[in-house]
Amino acid sequence: MTSNREIHLASRPQGWPTADNFRLVETEVPTPGPGQIVVRNQFMSVDPYMRGRMNDVKSYVPPFALDEPLDGGAVGEVVAGGADGISVGDTVLHGLGWREYALLDGRSARRVDPDVGPVSAYLSVLGMTGLTAYAGLLDVAAMRPGETVFVSGAAGAVGSMVGQIAKLRGAGRVVGSAGSPAKVARLTELGFDAAFDYHDGPVRDALKAAAPDGVDVYFDNVGGEHLEAAIGAMNLHGRAAICGMIAQYNSAEPPAAPRNLALVIGKRLTLRGFLVGDHGDLREQFVTEVAGWLREGRLSYDETIVDGLDNAPDAFLGLLRGENLGKMLVRL
Amino acid sequence: MTSNREIHLASRPQGWPTADNFRLVETEVPTPGPGQIVVRNQFMSVDPYMRGRMNDVKSYVPPFALDEPLDGGAVGEVVAGGADGISVGDTVLHGLGWREYALLDGRSARRVDPDVGPVSAYLSVLGMTGLTAYAGLLDVAAMRPGETVFVSGAAGAVGSMVGQIAKLRGAGRVVGSAGSPAKVARLTELGFDAAFDYHDGPVRDALKAAAPDGVDVYFDNVGGEHLEAAIGAMNLHGRAAICGMIAQYNSAEPPAAPRNLALVIGKRLTLRGFLVGDHGDLREQFVTEVAGWLREGRLSYDETIVDGLDNAPDAFLGLLRGENLGKMLVRL
Structure with missing residues (x-):
């Protein structure tokens, strides 16, 4: 394995965020403990709600911590470790984006089927x-x-x-x-x-x-x-x-x-x-109905894809400026 | 019968209403046609929502018309006419307040029982x-x-x-x-x-x-x-x-x-x-439950009563200034 890279919150934005609020940090690829997995992220999501988490205000979603990696939706391949029902080679959806390699408890990841559609869809239309x-x-x-x-x-x-x-x-x-x-x-x-x-x-x-x-x-x-x-x-x-x-x-x-x-x-x-x-109870019905519409070609979805973790802050800033059509994603 | 008096909207208020926006008008006591009743109003209600109806704006409750009597909740005794289930001597609740005598279709009035409590209660706690x-x-x-x-x-x-x-x-x-x-x-x-x-x-x-x-x-x-x-x-x-x-x-x-x-x-x-x-479906349950609380002495209600139709505009203005404790009513 190579080294790992992640994006930290360097400072809290006042008004519009800028590139200075982010820092690219090199770390080591983590080693999984029992029940843990290491995921090589393939896509990560940038979403408007993340802007709120950059403020240090009490809310029902905790704020991002300074000098720690940001997080958010990501999808990738398990490259080490294992857990109940998840093995090396599986594709999983999880909440530790903004980094190339994620270490997490197997119970915090959800296996997805890469044959249903492009894996990025699990961060957009199917996610x-x-x-x-x-x-x-x-x-x-x-x-x-x-x-x-x-x-x-x-x-x-x-x-x-x-x-x-x-x-x-x-x-x-x-x-x-x-x-x-x-x-x-x-x-x-x-x-x-x-x-x-x-x-x-x-x-x-x-x-x-x-x-x-x-x-x-x-x-x-x-x-x-x-x-x-x-x-x-x-x-x-x-x-x-x-x-x-x-x-x-x-x-x-x-x-x-x-x-x-x-x-x-x-x-x-x-x-x-x-x-x-709050609406996880609808997930099964949602996936069934939306996957059906996708198969029948009745539902389209756009993705705006930016390449490379070092460009993730730019992708996020572009999202806030409305530069995306459809889902803004970073391919790692 | 004596003459009738009613309050008209003389002009539309700009900001806070004043006495000038109202006019006391003498008319004749109306004569009922078939299915109609004449009610000698005993109490009329003044309510905050009436302020909105004094503006000439499209809304889901129509505005009051200029140079016409205002209207609103009232309770009184039937003194002439008759309709299915309503006879002279009955006490009825209806929507034509701001006047001493009201002429209305019998179907627009609801008989109330004056023995359950003071008739004013049908404009407040029980209304x-x-x-x-x-x-x-x-x-x-x-x-x-x-x-x-x-x-x-x-x-x-x-x-x-x-x-x-x-x-x-x-x-x-x-x-x-x-x-x-x-x-x-x-x-x-x-x-x-x-x-x-x-x-x-x-x-x-x-x-x-x-x-x-x-x-x-x-x-x-x-x-x-x-x-x-x-x-x-x-x-x-x-x-x-x-x-x-x-x-x-x-x-x-x-x-x-x-x-x-x-x-x-x-x-x-x-x-x-x-x-x-929109909540008339709750009326029966409401009356049952609230009348029970009243009988048991577990529910109190205040009324602020002003006497005389000529003082009705003052009662309304006092309501907007918060001079009432509980329900503001005019006794006619």
């Missing part, structure tokens, strides 16, 4: 990303056939799944917002009924034009102006699944909040925040 | 007010025994019911906010575990002291700073029933919104607006 979209849309927001769905950040990994799953589950109309003409064009290819670039004017106006009969379900990845516009557009008994608020993750100031929140009373709206970790 | 508290707490927010409940505007008609029902249904701790020392003292008498005057400092600090282990259910009558503080204090999987936002009804500017709304994600909070009209 946490896909389940986030599935659970948020169908469980948290309880979308019903015939309803109008609005998704912000719709060209991202989660958003593009939300829109497609909505159509496949019988939504009457699906509208997405994104941050570039190319992304808007991609949404149309993916089957969205309408899409707009939020740089082109007030979100409220664009949403009114795209969903003239109002919105029943809003899947929020963005927050801020998008959330306010969605509350304004929502129909009676509308539901919002609040998944992320990327518009404010890098704000040093308290963010803009929806000034029209009182509308939730007269319109009897429900706004519900969620984390995918 | 829409009580059902609002009951449905919001137990259905919308789904309070469970042992939980900590925070109610804003807790000395008001709805708030004081919420706190007491919470205790009677097994809440672990009930905290209320109110706008004067006398109201705070009354909350303690009503069995609240802690209460504070929101004028005494930041709501956030007072709430932290009153509910050191956080809040599971927030019943919002106030909005603004109270809602932000509640979101900050809420525990994992907390639920907010959004009933009213009286802090902003008279604001000419867009109101302050909760700047910490992103916390709904990590804490998996649910914010749900509601109107009592």
